[in-house]
Amino acid sequence: DIQVTQSPSSLSASVGDRVTITCRANQNINYYLNWYHHRPGKGPKLLIYGASSLQSGVPSRFSGGGSGTDFTLTISSLQPEDFATYYCQQSYSRPFTFGQGTKLEIK
């Protein structure tokens, strides 16, 4: 199975800050990397697919980059609703695996 590892596991930031989360796969997954946002009590929400494509309806302050084994998710200016847990997920080969999550907390 392909392993994907996120860093950091937690992050404290303030409204208006720019933050970046990274995800590394243990083999080349081309651009087959997706990002999700998960708030307590709700189902996860797809933010970015194919490493850098913004899912319909997702604000443009979210952006993704990378290919191969190294990927990033950047939030350009944090809003209160962005404080949540973020997961990367590879869909290069089954089983589709998730990173362990990055919890973004208010400083």
Add this chain to the structure above:
Amino acid sequence: QVQLVESGGGLVKPGGSLRLSCVASGFNFSDYYMSWIRQAPGKGLEWLSYISSSGQTTDYADSVKGRFTISRDNGKNSLYLQMIGLRAGDTALYYCARELRMRLPSTYDFWGQGTLVTVSP
């Protein structure tokens, strides 16, 4: 709009069984692969199982293989997860998710709100 609503969770003793359901609406259910994914307390997301649109192809995570069975009824727009031999480690919030395969890469583009399974004496 797309909706996925899970049900069937609850408190069960170790070794017990439960059947989870997920009712879909707002899209042509029979066109989509579906998955079950769980989140244990304090842990991340773990994919458990998927089923093809026709129901002919299924697969499972090693952690549940032989104990969990995924199925679907396209006439009822419903997805199921039959769980037997439950263990404390199966305690989690269980989500159903739609797999979008019409563009690359595949993504889980819609998720339910989850149903809680607690395995405890």
